[in-house]
Amino acid sequence: MRLDDLELFVLAADQGSFSLVARQLNITPAFVSGAIMRLEKHLGTRLFVRNTRNLRLSEEGLRYLPFARGVVDQLQQGAQVLSEQSEALKGTLRLSAPSDIGRNLLVPWLDDFQTLHPQLAIQLRISDRAVDLVGEPVDAAIRYGQLPDSSLIAWPLVNGLRRSLCAAPAYLAKFGTPTHPTELVHHNCLGFVWGDQTFQRWRFTLPEEECVVNIRGNRFSDDADIVRRWAVNGQGLVYKSRLDLLPDIQAGRLVEVFPPTWGEPTSLHLVAAHRLQATPAVQALKAWLQEKCQALIA
Numbered sequence: 001m002r003l004d005d006l007e008l009f010v011l012a013a014d015q016g017s018f019s020l021v022a023r024q025l026n027i028t029p030a031f032v033s034g035a036i037m038r039l040e041k042h043l044g045t046r047l048f049v050r051n052t053r054n055l056r057l058s059e060e061g062l063r064y065l066p067f068a069r070g071v072v073d074q075l076q077q078g079a080q081v082l083s084e085q086s087e088a089l090k091g092t093l094r095l096s097a098p099s100d101i102g103r104n105l106l107v108p109w110l111d112d113f114q115t116l117h118p119q120l121a122i123q124l125r126i127s128d129r130a131v132d133l134v135g136e137p138v139d140a141a142i143r144y145g146q147l148p149d150s151s152l153i154a155w156p157l158v159n160g161l162r163r164s165l166c167a168a169p170a171y172l173a174k175f176g177t178p179t180h181p182t183e184l185v186h187h188n189c190l191g192f193v194w195g196d197q198t199f200q201r202w203r204f205t206l207p208e209e210e211c212v213v214n215i216r217g218n219r220f221s222d223d224a225d226i227v228r229r230w231a232v233n234g235q236g237l238v239y240k241s242r243l244d245l246l247p248d249i250q251a252g253r254l255v256e257v258f259p260p261t262w263g264e265p266t267s268l269h270l271v272a273a274h275r276l277q278a279t280p281a282v283q284a285l286k287a288w289l290q291e292k293c294q295a296l297i298a
Helices: 003-015 018-025 029-043 059-083 099-116 169-175 181-186 224-232 242-251 280-297
Strands: 048-050 055-057 091-097 120-126 140-144 153-156 163-167 191-194 197-199 201-205 210-214 238-241 268-272
Touching: 003 018, 003 029, 003 059, 018 029, 055 059, 091 099, 091 280, 099 120, 099 140, 099 224, 099 238, 099 242, 099 280, 140 280, 153 280, 163 169, 163 242, 181 201, 181 210, 191 224, 224 238, 224 242, 238 242, 242 280, 268 280
Parallel strands: 091 120, 091 140
Antiparallel strands: 048 055, 140 268, 153 268, 163 238, 191 197, 201 210
């Protein structure tokens, strides 16, 4: 098996086109096609289903891709370690992040991070779905909440994080300010959708007890940033990570309804598929994000 054939297979799977890979590497599409055919012959199976109009991975190609990507990534990491003559970070850092923290906090933080490491390229994916760290070309992801897959490597980014219930001053002036979670049934609560599940049970940790409220509202979205924007525009109450809401709270666009200690505890992690992905770039990003998150909370 030729390793360059394996690299071309991973690139073709990511790009979905032999021609795009050829243009990217300044080679011919026929060269890419020949490499894929050699790899398919070696493996004894078709990796792509292709015709004159489109190209897609076969079922066998989908199963094989994570293993091929792992080999290519390890080789690239090994070459990077050998070629590093200084502490300068090089290569490409591929990161996935939720919509709200990604657009409103991470973008300026990454600007400063890249100023410190100008030889590092950054690919940022914004999505509120849990990206597949094994099957997709991502080095690390920022994730809220409990991590269901215990095989993932996770580094906490901030301690003592809680959710916060907030609303715009205009909304509270018009509809009043609730003093207890049970009063939320009389308010318009802006909800979040994850896949087919709508989160309508809000938990609060009051000093004397835990309180769970089944909320009601006229707006729900699978984009957490949209939900926050609705709240800023006075459409209702929002209940999400205090880290996401702090810039609006500090600017007066949102008001915290309950004491911060009443919010449900949550967590924020930088996550990778395995320890081989804890590259110098990922480690540097982890330390940078921890510093930025703690400073914002403080």
